Amino acid sequence: MPGYLKLFLTxxxxxxxxxxxxxxxxxxxxxxxESGSLFRxxxxxxxxxADLVSGMSLDERIxxxxxxxxxxWNDKPVTELAxxxxxxxxxxxxxxxxxVFYAANLKDSEHAARLLRDIQKNxxxxxxxxxxxxxxxxxxxxxxxxxxxxxxxxxxxMAIGATSAAVANAELTGNIIGEELSALGFNVxxxxxxxxxxxxxxxxxxxxxFSDDPGVVAGLGIxxxxxxxxxxxxxxFKHYPGHGDTVSDSHRGLPSSFKNRAELMKTDLxxxxxxxxxxAEMIMTAHISCPGADKPxxxxxxxxxxxxxxxxxxxxxxxILRGDLGYQGVVISDALEMEAVLNAGLxxxxxxxxxxxxxxxxxxxxxxxDMLLLPADLKNPEVAAFYDDxxxxxxxxxTAGIIPExxxxxxxxxxxxxxxxxxxxxIRNPASGQPFFSEGFPRKRGAAVGSRTHQEAACGIAxxxxxxxxxxxxxxxxxxxxxxxxxxxxxxxxxxTLNHAAENLQAAGxxxxxxxxxxxxxxxxxxxxxxxxxxxxxxxxxxxxxxVIGYSSLRNGRLPDRSSPSYQAxxxxxxxxxxxxxxxxxxxxxxxxxxxxxxxxDAIILTYMGSGLGIFPxxxxxGTADRTDGNCNAIAAMERIFGKGELQxxxxxxxxxxxxxxxxxxxxxxxxxxxxxxxxKTPSFPKAFIR
Numbered sequence: 054m055p056g057y058l059k060l061f062l063t064x065x066x067x068x069x070x071x072x073x074x075x076x077x078x079x080x081x082x083x084x085x086x087e088s089g090s091l092f093r094x095x096x097x098x099x100x101x102x103a104d105l106v107s108g109m110s111l112d113e114r115i116x117x118x119x120x121x122x123x124x125x126w127n128d129k130p131v132t133e134l135a136x137x138x139x140x141x142x143x144x145x146x147x148x149x150x151x152x153v154f155y156a157a158n159l160k161d162s163e164h165a166a167r168l169l170r171d172i173q174k175n176x177x178x179x180x181x182x183x184x185x186x187x188x189x190x191x192x193x194x195x196x197x198x199x200x201x202x203x204x205x206x207x208x209x210x211m212a213i214g215a216t217s218a219a220v221a222n223a224e225l226t227g228n229i230i231g232e233e234l235s236a237l238g239f240n241v242x243x244x245x246x247x248x249x250x251x252x253x254x255x256x257x258x259x260x261x262x263f264s265d266d267p268g269v270v271a272g273l274g275i276x277x278x279x280x281x282x283x284x285x286x287x288x289x290f291k292h293y294p295g296h297g298d299t300v301s302d303s304h305r306g307l308p309s310s311f312k313n314r315a316e317l318m319k320t321d322l323x324x325x326x327x328x329x330x331x332x333a334e335m336i337m338t339a340h341i342s343c344p345g346a347d348k349p350x351x352x353x354x355x356x357x358x359x360x361x362x363x364x365x366x367x368x369x370x371x372x373i374l375r376g377d378l379g380y381q382g383v384v385i386s387d388a389l390e391m392e393a394v395l396n397a398g399l400x401x402x403x404x405x406x407x408x409x410x411x412x413x414x415x416x417x418x419x420x421x422x423d424m425l426l427l428p429a430d431l432k433n434p435e436v437a438a439f440y441d442d443x444x445x446x447x448x449x450x451x452t453a454g455i456i457p458e459x460x461x462x463x464x465x466x467x468x469x470x471x472x473x474x475x476x477x478x479x480i481r482n483p484a485s486g487q488p489f490f491s492e493g494f495p496r497k498r499g500a501a502v503g504s505r506t507h508q509e510a511a512c513g514i515a516x517x518x519x520x521x522x523x524x525x526x527x528x529x530x531x532x533x534x535x536x537x538x539x540x541x542x543x544x545x546x547x548x549x550t551l552n553h554a555a556e557n558l559q560a561a562g563x564x565x566x567x568x569x570x571x572x573x574x575x576x577x578x579x580x581x582x583x584x585x586x587x588x589x590x591x592x593x594x595x596x597x598x599x600x601v602i603g604y605s606s607l608r609n610g611r612l613p614d615r616s617s618p619s620y621q622a623x624x625x626x627x628x629x630x631x632x633x634x635x636x637x638x639x640x641x642x643x644x645x646x647x648x649x650x651x652x653x654x655d656a657i658i659l660t661y662m663g664s665g666l667g668i669f670p671x672x673x674x675x676g677t678a679d680r681t682d683g684n685c686n687a688i689a690a691m692e693r694i695f696g697k698g699e700l701q702x703x704x705x706x707x708x709x710x711x712x713x714x715x716x717x718x719x720x721x722x723x724x725x726x727x728x729x730x731x732x733x734k735t736p737s738f739p740k741a742f743i744r
């Protein structure tokens with residue numbers, strides 16, 4: 054790691070002790086404060102904002118609360134505004150409050166910066182008395198969710214939570230991501246994730262969470278956000294009121310959390326309470342219902358009684374978030390194109406119709422939320438017409454008093470207040486449409502995106518996170534003595550990463566120069582899912598190897614049963630290795646819960662991130678084929694298996710026992726097999742062994 058980064062981390066460590074321990078001990082690192090004052094500017098500025106809102110048309114005020122996306126336009130990816138003929142004119146029909154970008158928009162750093170610049174510039178040329186720059190938003194959490202593929206992926210939150218210097222690493226991660234986003238013109242990052250991953254079967258949060266301890270999640274989320282905002286980018290804490298104790302994914306349906314209000318306050322809501330106390334300025338909602346804390350509603354068919362998602366719930370937004378927690382900042386919905394809202398029959402109207410979407414918008418605004426994220430992907434003129442009708446339908450509901458006009462104005466004031474605070478435009482001269490940054494690509498700043506320095510910092514954190522869970526007979530670290538090593542991975546991409554790391558280690562002397570390396574993948578991807586790929590040469594290689602390193606990846610919280618190809622591959626490989634006298638090292642590459650499935654493994658290592666494989670962050674400036682978002686975590690695990698770097702990570706979550714049911718399926722039990730904070734120490738070796 055470069056000297057200045059070490060100095061930066063050392064300085065942080067002097068003032069910020071490592072995360073962990075009891076809830077109060079964790080939170081005391083950050084202090085608390087009254088959040089209300091953070092959302093008030095000076096009296097003159099507040100009056101100018103109020104005057105501006107009162108002079109805006111109804112269309113302009115409604116549009117300021119809407120955030121579209123345009124992944125493609127007329128079936129072509131939107132990477133340049135000029136090439137998307139007609140999109141600029143469509144955007145300028147309304148004064149939208151923001152624009153959310155996706156990986157499809159971001160060809161490379163120069164194109165990304167130009168696209169953001171051109172969209173802001175296009176808005177400044179809009180024929181209107183008021184031209185307010187966009188919030189430019191991106192989901193760049195790091196780890197599993199990283200839309201900016203040519204940026205630095207970082208390690209993911211659960212890996213940060215596994216490090217001893219977690220507070221410093223969380224802030225450093227936010228700082229790096231914030232610097233890269235700011236360089237390209239982004240002013241909002243839809244992060245940090247402060248969901249508490251208390252349910253190991255959760256299919257959507259997982260390694261995106263720092264921990265299953267609410268206090269740890271709160272502390273690290275605040276530190277991460279501090280890093281982002283320090284680079285002039287607004288952090289959006291998500292997913293309120295907490296998606297970590299659900300068993301389904303809101304992208305595919307409407308999940309529920311069944312905790313009552315008091316239970317929520319002690320668990321899922323605690324990180325949001327602390328974020329509010331520490332100055333959160335934007336919070337994103339989750340499309341999850343909370344029957345134990347909310348009031349029932351008559352749904353869209355006029356007969357069924359159910360519960361709105363928190364996004365639309367007055368109890369969850371106005372009563373709890375704004376009332377009990379005292380939050381006064383901007384509330385932004387999760388994407389409204391998600392199945393939990395779009396096809397859930399929550400309000401009258403055909404799913405996806407203007408009537409349905411406008412009724413959803415009315416419920417969201419009346420609940421106390423402010424911004425409507427992605428009602429539809431702006432992909433062609435037909436969707437552009439939908440937006441025209443959508444805004445008109447919301448306007449009709451305001452005119453009819455279904456949405457009180459003051460409720461609308463309150464949200465618009467919150468949005469403008471945040472834009473003024475972050476310098477997006479000059480409230481004293483709103484007609485100017487002050488640009489967010491200069492016309493040209495900021496090459497000096499843009500050079501930071503995916504830079505070698507940032508990659509080294511990410512890989513440093515990844516190394517600190519690697520956790521040793523089991524180490525029979527002191528197998529790890531392997532200091533020589535392995536004449537034949539077999540690598541076993543679920544797919545070609547993961548195998549490429551493991552093989553790349555092994556070859557580098559051999560070149561550096563961590564494996565004997567004559568050690569034979571063999572590499573196999575064990576899943577074949579078919580049209581109906583994965584099938585076992587276990588050729589005879591794999592069985593032969595396993596039985597002849599001294600060391601076999603097998604990579605397992607639990608991605609969605611659903612435990613594999615005995616018939617699943619992944620479980621068959623790993624369990625058969627362990628047996629074959631042992632039959633030949635070799636020893637088996639299991640790398641649990643994503644969710645750590647699957648480690649409990651393989652007690653026969655001689656050693657078990659956890660890395661907490663299974664994305665970005667097949668891309669190598671040490672392949673030179675710009676990475677392989679101009680990609681830099683590689684997986685440092687898997688490479689760090691390989692390095693520590695062979696003695697390069699210390700093993701110092703500790704479990705950030707509890708690992709429960711796994712029970713097998715009579716039908717062969719598996720579930721998580723109620724007892725913990727390994728407790729949060731556990732780590733297996735490696736044996737001491739004479740210094741002569743240490744390279």
